[in-house]
Amino acid sequence: MIELRDVRKYYRSGSGKAEILRGVNLRVEPGEYVAIMGKSGSGKSTMLNLLGTLDLLDSGTYELAGKSVHKMSRGRLAHLRNEEIGFVFQHFQLIPNLSVYQNVLLPLTYGRKRLRRKKALVLALLDEMGISDKKNQKPDRLSGGEKQRVAIARALVNEPGLILADEPTGSLDEETTESILNLFDRVHKNGATIIVITHDIEVAERADRILHLQNGVLV
Amino acid sequence: MKLFTAFKLACYGLWSNRFRVLSAMMGVVIGMFAVIVLTAIAIGVKDTLMKQMGSLGAEQILVLPGRVLDTANGQKDLLSGLTNVPSTLTYDDAKAIEGVPNVKSVTPQLETITIAQYDERNVQSVLVGTSDQYSRIQHADLSEGRFFTKEEQAEEARVIVLGNNIHEALLGKHEVPVEDEGSSGEAQQTKPIWKKVLDKLLGQSASAEETSLVGKHVTINEESYEVIGVLAPNATLGSSTDNNIMLPIETALATTDMKNLTKMIVESASVQAVDEVDGAVFNAIKAQHSEIDFSVVKQDQMLGALGKVTSILQVMLFGITVTALLISGTGIMNVMVMSVRERTREIGIRKALGATTSEIMGQFFFETLLLCCIGGAVGIGLGYAFIEVWNNNIEIFALVLPMWAVKLALYTTFGIGSLFGIYPALKAARMKPSNALRFE
Numbered sequence: 340m341i342e343l344r345d346v347r348k349y350y351r352s353g354s355g356k357a358e359i360l361r362g363v364n365l366r367v368e369p370g371e372y373v374a375i376m377g378k379s380g381s382g383k384s385t386m387l388n389l390l391g392t393l394d395l396l397d398s399g400t401y402e403l404a405g406k407s408v409h410k411m412s413r414g415r416l417a418h419l420r421n422e423e424i425g426f427v428f429q430h431f432q433l434i435p436n437l438s439v440y441q442n443v444l445l446p447l448t449y450g451r452k453r454l455r456r457k458k459a460l461v462l463a464l465l466d467e468m469g470i471s472d473k474k475n476q477k478p479d480r481l482s483g484g485e486k487q488r489v490a491i492a493r494a495l496v497n498e499p500g501l502i503l504a505d506e507p508t509g510s511l512d513e514e515t516t517e518s519i520l521n522l523f524d525r526v527h528k529n530g531a532t533i534i535v536i537t538h539d540i541e542v543a544e545r546a547d548r549i550l551h552l553q554n555g556v557l558v
Numbered sequence: 559m560k561l562f563t564a565f566k567l568a569c570y571g572l573w574s575n576r577f578r579v580l581s582a583m584m585g586v587v588i589g590m591f592a593v594i595v596l597t598a599i600a601i602g603v604k605d606t607l608m609k610q611m612g613s614l615g616a617e618q619i620l621v622l623p624g625r626v627l628d629t630a631n632g633q634k635d636l637l638s639g640l641t642n643v644p645s646t647l648t649y650d651d652a653k654a655i656e657g658v659p660n661v662k663s664v665t666p667q668l669e670t671i672t673i674a675q676y677d678e679r680n681v682q683s684v685l686v687g688t689s690d691q692y693s694r695i696q697h698a699d700l701s702e703g704r705f706f707t708k709e710e711q712a713e714e715a716r717v718i719v720l721g722n723n724i725h726e727a728l729l730g731k732h733e734v735p736v737e738d739e740g741s742s743g744e745a746q747q748t749k750p751i752w753k754k755v756l757d758k759l760l761g762q763s764a765s766a767e768e769t770s771l772v773g774k775h776v777t778i779n780e781e782s783y784e785v786i787g788v789l790a791p792n793a794t795l796g797s798s799t800d801n802n803i804m805l806p807i808e809t810a811l812a813t814t815d816m817k818n819l820t821k822m823i824v825e826s827a828s829v830q831a832v833d834e835v836d837g838a839v840f841n842a843i844k845a846q847h848s849e850i851d852f853s854v855v856k857q858d859q860m861l862g863a864l865g866k867v868t869s870i871l872q873v874m875l876f877g878i879t880v881t882a883l884l885i886s887g888t889g890i891m892n893v894m895v896m897s898v899r900e901r902t903r904e905i906g907i908r909k910a911l912g913a914t915t916s917e918i919m920g921q922f923f924f925e926t927l928l929l930c931c932i933g934g935a936v937g938i939g940l941g942y943a944f945i946e947v948w949n950n951n952i953e954i955f956a957l958v959l960p961m962w963a964v965k966l967a968l969y970t971t972f973g974i975g976s977l978f979g980i981y982p983a984l985k986a987a988r989m990k991p992s993n994a995l996r997f998e
Contacts, residue, residue, distance in 0.1 A: 393992040421912020436574035449912040
């Protein structure tokens with residue numbers, strides 16, 4: 340379960356500071372598929388950064404799988420990201436000089452789990468994503484859809500409880516968007532909690548619940 | 559932190575950016591190459607000089623013209639005290655020394671520049687009037703023939719022994735430059751250019767059917783001398799005999815206008831008697847001179863003065879080396895800082911996927927360390943190869959690379975990698991993942 344209580348986030352703006360999130364409260368049940376919509380600059384990405392522990396709360400509390408995230412050290416947050424959270428970004432965020440296989444393997448490299456079957460696990464995921472024939476290629480040789488499949492495989496490789504997706508279809512055409520959303524549906528059916536940040540209503544409608552971020556609060 | 563993971567990631571990181579890494583590595587390669595070669599030169603020069611001085615033997619004493627001053631600690635200050643005064647040492651001084659108790663031998667040396675002539679060739683050389691002990695004292699082995707005898711000295715025999723270069727030059731195998739003007743210079747020019755080119759191509763003189771001048775006559779100052787021996791090549795720093803022509807000192811005094819000795823080497827009967835002989839030799843010469851215009855120097859005093867020279871050389875080389883290493887270290891750091899900047903987004907991705915601060919720091923630290931160590935190893939290897947090539951082809955002095963220098967170079971590369979790797983690694987590790995992911 341995810342629970343945010345009265346979460347606030349400020350950014351420096353000139354000599355003063357701008358409040359991006361103004362007391363956000365959110366509760367997401369395990370296995371739930373939630374979409375968060377909002378206009379540009381409404382704080383969607385800030386929200387995702389806080390949920391993914393890529394940024395720290397200025398005030399409020401954050402509970403994830405029974406752990407008080409807001410009290411954790413940087414080291415423990417890194418382990419939490421590795422074990423509990425999978426990220427899918429709009430611009431894929433693949434490391435260009437690593438192969439598809441190496442990109443998907445990366446979270447396992449930083450993991451504390453001693454997996455004997457790392458290679459088999461990665462290959463099975465690439466097969467499931469339909470990109471096993473591209474495993475030795477560098478990301479710049481892939482299409483947008485293929486890149487996003489690699490990113491999804493990488494997000495799933497550590498079997499995290501939470502998948503955070505930031506505009507996952509923002510850089511894709513209509514046909515590819517549909518196939519990626521179908522992938523998300525499959526992942527959801529397998530029991531993962533998914534939070535998608537989007538401004539696309541068609542993407543949001545695939546979720547169980549749609550929330551709107553307006554003036555720094557969820558409605 | 560998993561060190562092996564950080565190391566593995568550093569290897570990936572270097573391999574992925576191998577072309578940039580290669581250019582960055584060049585700084586360390588050149589730096590280490592310089593360290594190795596300069597150290598080998600410094601130690602090689604020191605060893606060669608020390609060996610040459612050491613080859614005098616502990617029982618030998620040098621008598622030099624001019625007064626060498628004593629330093630505060632009673633040592634001879636050969637660096638500041640040597641003055642370029644005309645020699646007042648004479649052969650009579652040498653004879654006086656022969657009468658000193660416990661003196662085994664005296665080898666006087668009377669030197670002048672002269673032109674030796676054979677066939678149509680004129681060769682500039684150093685004419686050395688000396689005693690029959692010269693080849694033994696100077697460790698100058700003969701490649702052919704013999705050295706002159708005491709009897710030939712007494713008879714003022716017109717006999718000479720040629721240094722290796724002079725022998726070769728007189729045979730026309732290679733040329734020794736002649737600065738003299740007039741007929742000898744013209745004689746040198748008489749050989750047509752095409753013949754010189756042919757000589758070079760064939761590696762010999764077109765007219766050089768002769769392979770030895772032993773038994774032949776060479777003209778020096780319009781006087782004919784029989785060549786009785788040739789010295790083996792003796793190319794070393796400072797006191798090579800290759801460009802010398804040796805003749806009995808009595809002959810030199812009779813046939814040239816040379817009167818004053820360049821130096822004398824006095825051999826004590828034993829090492830224990832050196833101090834006693836040193837004082838007695840001084841007194842013997844002093845008795846013949848109206849003032850103290852000469853110096854008597856023992857081998858250990860010469861070595862002490864040389865030690866000072868080589869120490870200055872080593873301090874200078876140390877300065878150059880440290881500068882070279884600092885430049886290469888700064889270069890590496892700049893490349894790594896640029897690398898961190900270029901890979902900001904990658905750092906963000908790695909952090910988002912669970913890399914800890916220490917893992918990111920470890921990766922970039924190991925990258926710098928590996929870069930330095932590989933560059934250092936290549937530099938040391940190239941330096942070693944250079945030394946091998948030098949020692950196999952150049953005889954002037956041998957480069958010496960002791961194991962401590964190699965170890966020092968390796969530790970230094972490790973030190974540079976560690977020192978200059980910290981800043982870029984900290985810079986990478988401190989990035990906030992959300993900011994790093996947004997970096998354009």
